[in-house]
Amino acid sequence: MAVTAGPASATSNDDAYGCPYGAVCIYNNADPNSGIENGGVYWAYGPHNLSNQFGNHYVVNNQYGGAWVELCTGYNGTGRGNTIIFAAPYGNVEDLSPINSIVLGTGNNYPCTPP
Structure with missing residues (x-):
């Protein structure tokens, strides 16, 4: 019986501070070395x-x-838009106290709209 190995789960070269390529990540605090918070990886627009x-x-x-x-x-995705972070990857320290949602998207129409 032959056994084959699946893909390795090592960090990809496209990861940024442990954030997988294609995702948006929120970290435990203002330092990217603090680790991604539980549930803090977002994939869907x-x-x-x-x-x-x-x-x-x-x-x-x-x-x-x-x-x-x-x-x-x-x-x-309502209310005032505080910050737009463009992909590259870019990271920012953000005060999330006034933030109640994030929106992922593409194009030029940024969605934070009045409730």
Whole structure:
């Protein structure tokens, strides 16, 4: 009986501070070496509600193809847009206290809209 190995789970060269290529990640605090928080990896375009996020956190946009992430003050991608982080990957220290959702997307229409 032959046994074959599956793909290795080692970190890809395209990872940024442990954030997988194609994802947006929120870290435990303002230092990317603090590790990605539990549930802090986002893959799908559209709004993602946040809960119990206070103070400064490092946010990495490791998406591709000009994708961005916008931080919104309201839930479901509403409210005022505080920051837009463009892919490259770029990371920013962000105060998430006023932020209740993030939105991942592409193009030039940033979605934080009045509730």
